[in-house]
Amino acid sequence: MxxxxxxxxxxxxxxxxxxxxxxxxxxxxxxxxxxxxxxxxxxxxxxxxxxxxxxxxxxxxxxxxxxxxxxxxxxxxxxxxxxxxxxxxxxxxxxxxxxxxxxxxxxxxxxxxxxxxxxxxxxxxxxxxxRLVSLGPECFRSRHIVSKLQYYHPLFGSFHNFLRAYERSSYLLSRDLDKIIKPNVAFLHECGLAACDIVELVMYRRGILTTNPGRLRAMVACAEGIGVPRGSGMFRQALYAVAFQSEEKIAAKVDYLKTTLRWSAAEVGIAVSKAPMLLRRSKDTLRSKSEFLVSEVGLEPTLIAHRPIVLTYSLEGRLRPRHYLLKFVKANGLLDRDHSYICAVGLTENVFVKKFVCPHIEAAPHLAEDYVAACRGEVPTRFIFD
Incomplete structure (x- = not known):
């Protein structure tokens, strides 16, 4: 001793x-x-x-x-x-x-x-x-632990970022650096993704960096197949959306979008290329949002196909309360001109409140609290119209 x-x-x-x-x-x-x-x-x-x-x-x-x-x-x-x-x-x-x-x-x-x-x-x-010992005692004993972290540190920007990723994907320290990790990183760089994009992918789609390089190439091909080319600003989201999903599952989701939103094949292609995350949304979520936007708000399916980001917003926390508020201010003649719902719903919360709530507080003293209540899932009586 x-x-x-x-x-x-x-x-x-x-x-x-x-x-x-x-x-x-x-x-x-x-x-x-x-x-x-x-x-x-x-x-x-x-x-x-x-x-x-x-x-x-x-x-x-x-x-x-x-x-x-x-x-x-x-x-x-x-x-x-x-x-x-x-x-x-x-x-x-x-x-x-x-x-x-x-x-x-x-x-x-x-x-x-x-x-x-x-x-x-x-x-x-x-x-x-x-902390590293706590998370991965077996990897800590590995003879390659120091060299692997020497590689990961500049890639993730900080050890804190690496730890966050390692908590989600323990294979980061057990996979072969030269045969799997480095080839995958190099390939993602070839696809136009910067280190920060790769880190985001690892944070939210565990396994994407530690998977077999051949499988990663298949994922990239799938992302391109839904209409998002390498190097485009939407490519990281497209890769995230299709990662570890089978072609059959993606095809089934595309068919569901066609049926539910009455989109043509071309419109589905437009929508998915602009908002790949639609492929990750559940069928029930897509159905409830599409029914609300088409039946209650009155949007045309074609318009939604060209502005598909609207389908990624929260129904109860954003789509409904903003619809109720816009309907109220229009019905009470508080707007000097007509405003597009689909444009208004795309504004940040602060901008929306500044533009559509604050100017009308004097004429409608309860507007702010009614809007807050609507965002909580309630429907104030003043927002109900026959």
Whole structure:
């Protein structure tokens, strides 16, 4: 144990950049406080996981077969002390061990401490390293962890952004960097996507960067197939919309749009190319919005096809309340000219209120509160017309 502590101290002191990151005194005190019997016989792994690591009995039963070869708590105690030195709470350490029981078998001096030093050397803070261990203890043990994060850091712009993506897609650290990740990133760059676009894709469509390169190329071909060319401003949304959807499912959604909105094939093509996210909307959502826009607002299906973004707005939070308000101000002669609903519904909330609510507060004192009520899903009596 003395040799272990000396090795860890040597590793940590050998990297000046880590002097402020790893409080050695805290690490050593945590290590020293861990009771380590010399060579106890009959080491009970399951009991140790519960008593020392804080796992539930069920977690301990599941994890103990992976640690059946352990004959002593010496190495697990050292690992727990190391995790404490990084700043992991008892609950965080327990969660990490539950995810990766073999973490307790890792050598602190040969595996864990060098990884921590390497990550500190590329700019990660101690809390960031601790968070990484909590999220992916198995990946933290990987010999490629430092080189992978060296690659990801500039791509994601910050370690915080990477962690957000990693929480959604743990394969980012387990997939082969040279065979999968780098080819996919290079191909997406060829398609006109900047690093920030790629990050957005990873944040909201997990797996898109870690999928097989051949499958990614098929997704790109599918995005082009719905009328959105590479390099266009809408391409990222199109790729997001078709990712991991089968051709059959996309074709079924296109047919549903034709039937529900009475669109021709050409009109569907126009609508989908302008608002690819329609392919991600549920059938019930599309039906309720189309019925409202056509039957209640009175919009022509052809107009909606050319302004399909209207189908992506919230029915209860935007489409209905703005329709009610415009209908009220028109019926009460408060507008000096007619205004297009489809243009008004596209305005930001602040602009809409400034243009259609604020000018009429004197003539209609309850207009603002009625509009707020309508946005909550209520229908004020003043907004009801026969």
């Amino acid at each position: 003395l040799r272990l502590r000396e090795c860890v101290v040597s590793l940590l002191l050998s990297s000046p950049s880590t002097s402020a990151i790893f409080p050695l005194r805290r690490f050593l005190s945590a290590t020293a406080s861990a009771p380590i019997p010399p060579n106890p016989s009959g080491f009970a792994v399951e009991e140790y996981l519960v008593a020392a690591c804080g796992l539930t009995r069920a977690q301990a039963i599941k994890a103990s077969p992976k640690l059946a070869h352990l004959k002593s708590p010496a190495n697990p105690d050292a690992v727990l002390a190391f995790l404490s030195g990084l700043g992991l709470s008892g609950a965080d350490a327990a969660a990490a061990v539950a995810k990766d029981p073999r973490l307790l078998c890792a050598k602190v001096d040969k595996t864990l401490a060098p990884k921590a030093v390497g990550l500190a050397g590329i700019g990660l803070s101690r809390p960031e390293i601790a």
